[in-house]
Amino acid sequence: MDLLDRNQLSDFSRRDFLRLSGAGLLGLFSLPLLNWRPGRSLQASDLPYGRVINDDVAFYDRPSLDGNRINYYWKDLVKPITGVTLGDDEPTYNRVWYELNGEGFVHSGSVQPVDVRLNPVVTDLPADGILGEVTVPFTDAVWSPDRPTFVAYRYIFGTTYWVTGIVQDKSGQVWYRTPDDEKGFLYYVKAEHIHIYTPEEVAQISPEVPARQKRLEVRLAEQVVIAYEGEKSVFMSKCATGANFSTGDFTTPTGYYRIRHKRPSRHMAGGNLASPAGYDLPGVPWVCTFTESGISFHGTFWHNDFGKPRSHGCVNLTPQAARWVYRWTTPFVPLALETLFDESGSNGTGIDIV
Secondary structure, eight states, X not given: OOXXXXXXXXTOOHHHHHHHHHTTOGXXXXXXXXXXXXXXXXXXXXXXXXXXXXXXXXXXXXXXXXXXXXXXXXXXXXXXXEEEEEOSSSSTTOOEEEEETTTEEEEGGGEEEEOXXXXXXXXXXXXXXXXXXXXXXXXXXXXXXXXXXXXXXXXXXXXXXXXXXXXXXXXXXXXXXXXXXXXXXXXXXXXXXEEEOOGGGGOOSSTTSXXXXXXXXXXXXXTEXXXXXXXXXXXXXXXXXXXXXXXXXXXXXXXXXXXOEEEEEEEEEESOTTSTTOEEEEEEEEEEEOSTTOOEEEEXXXXXXXXXXXXXXXXXXXXXXXXXXXXXXXXXXXXXXXXXXXXXXXXXXXXXXX
């Protein structure tokens, strides 16, 4: 993940940020810290494993598309990340490469950094449910705990879901019940694969700063998001905004907006899945909507290729960066709420898209 927090930003000017972004060098801040837990800011290789995102991904003998192709990795294969390095000048917007298991180098855009962490089962769930997050590379959500081979969806690391119940199957395995907010069905997922959030982990960031002094800036040319408290920049992350596809122009619109609707989890689906424009994505995390048509900031797990336009209009961020934006912006959403609307948008954090 390519993000900078307020401590790192104190050493850089705004010009430095844009220079690093334009050269694809924000990955220089990806340091190997493997002790991440929810509630702490995350860097790209804090996570010790990589999950292959695409159907097949070539790996090379050196971090370059001009290197010798060794072989291919397949979707959802998980390998240890044994190195993070910068490749040559292509692609210019993202020069970060991962070495996987010492076997070869893969461009970071095709690999999601993940962890493998099991969680204690929480049996005392609130009546209205509570937010959970997947903390393993992936886990299958099934239609019934007693028929675990009947898979409804694959839940991916970093995705979030509203957990409303707990069930034990015949073998003693404990499952959480997760209602689908888009389709209305109920799915079940192994409880130890889900971290149940506490209020402290989603507490508002910088609550002492007046809401009117917080502002987000999305720079389309540089594909970066910058957060300001007054005139001071406190956060920056690479992003992926709307693109002009052969199926239509989905470019993120410029202008001034305010956040009007927030929810920590959303099943996003649209279009015909048989076409390139179709998508069906459960558990999209940390959604902050700022237009009536639904354009939002949100976490992204179906690619790790930030720095170029590639969305259907939304501002794609890593799940960790999206969570920071969600917690920092107003209106603030307490953990007990599954969604929060501000119809007027007058209380929401301002956004400049330029």
